[in-house]
Amino acid sequence: MLVIEDLQVELANKIILKHIDLEIKQGETHALFGPNGSGKTSLLMAIMGYPQYKVLSGKIMFKGEDITYMPINERAQLGIGMSYQRPPTINGLKTRQMIHLCGKGKVDEEKLAGRINFSNFLDRDINAGFSGGEIKRSELLQLMAQDPDLMLFDEPESGVDMENMALVGKTIAAMLQRNGFHEEGKSILQTKHERKKMGLIITHTGYIFDYVTADKGQVLFDGMLSSVENPREILRCIGQTGYEECVRCMTEND
Ligand SMILES: Nc1ncnc2c1ncn2[C@@H]1O[C@H](COP(=O)(O)OP(=O)(O)OP(=O)(O)O)[C@@H](O)[C@H]1O
Ligand SMILES: [Mg+2]
Numbered sequence: 001m002l003v004i005e006d007l008q009v010e011l012a013n014k015i016i017l018k019h020i021d022l023e024i025k026q027g028e029t030h031a032l033f034g035p036n037g038s039g040k041t042s043l044l045m046a047i048m049g050y051p052q053y054k055v056l057s058g059k060i061m062f063k064g065e066d067i068t069y070m071p072i073n074e075r076a077q078l079g080i081g082m083s084y085q086r087p088p089t090i091n092g093l094k095t096r097q098m099i100h101l102c103g104k105g106k107v108d109e110e111k112l113a114g115r116i117n118f119s120n121f122l123d124r125d126i127n128a129g130f131s132g133g134e135i136k137r138s139e140l141l142q143l144m145a146q147d148p149d150l151m152l153f154d155e156p157e158s159g160v161d162m163e164n165m166a167l168v169g170k171t172i173a174a175m176l177q178r179n180g181f182h183e184e185g186k187s188i189l190q191t192k193h194e195r196k197k198m199g200l201i202i203t204h205t206g207y208i209f210d211y212v213t214a215d216k217g218q219v220l221f222d223g224m225l226s227s228v229e230n231p232r233e234i235l236r237c238i239g240q241t242g243y244e245e246c247v248r249c250m251t252e253n254d
Pocket of ligand 1: 011012016034035036037038039040041042043085
């Protein structure tokens with residue numbers, strides 16, 4: 001499981017995350033909300049281990065290990081992976097090669113790409129000229145090949161069209177073992193107890209909840225997280241009263 005205790009993170013000489021406490025148990029998926037610029041992406045980058053996100057205090061534990069200062073490649077090997085909000089273009093690296101690397105040579109690139117309608121992109125350079133929605137599917141494909149135990153999704157549905165939304169949503173549900181079916185379509189109806197995968201999904205719209213249920217919602221505001229049981233409800237509240245009022249109400253009811 002992932003446990004974050006009193007984490008404070010600085011980026012470009014500015015404290016972005018002030019006091020973060022978060023616990024994602026095995027088999028759980030959490031939704032992460034917050035206004036633009038509140039630090040959602042920064043939190044994911046800090047969990048993944050990007051050195052520009054400097055930890056000033058607190059700690060991050062994963063699978064019982066203190067990973068606070070662990071290099072990013074070791075975190076990936078330990079089972080943390082991320083689908084990025086705005087990944088870079090990598091000229092000269094074909095999507096097919098990247099999938100091969102992510103899957104450590106053990107995945108069938110064609111088969112995997114076919115699952116998210118992405119076969120025609122395998123021989124293009126990573127993200128080179130990809131549309132917004134195509135980038136999201138490319139990110140998903142890489143994460144699917146990596147198949148980590150903790151999956152960090154940074155706005156996986158933003159810019160994805162209606163038809164592909166269902167595909168993206170169902171794919172994420174399958175990746176997080178939440179759809180009741182495994183690859184061959186055989187029902188396995190995994191219970192919370194049997195699930196191994198953990199997820200943290202940033203979303204502004206909540207469209208993803210039509211396909212993926214979240215166990216908890218987290219709202220990032222003013223560098224701190226407030227946690228709620230029902231992510232859909234909190235979205236409604238944010239829509240009606242705004243983030244600040246909503247967080248005030250949540251903390252008062254604690
Ligand atoms: N290199 C940088 N120098 C200065 N400020 C930065 C830098 N990178 C990020 N920031 C700032 O850090 C803050 C947090 O950014 P972050 O991307 O984590 O926000 P976010 O919650 O993911 O927002 P969004 O919903 O728009 O994706 C923002 O105000 C951003 O401008
Ligand atoms: Mg962001």
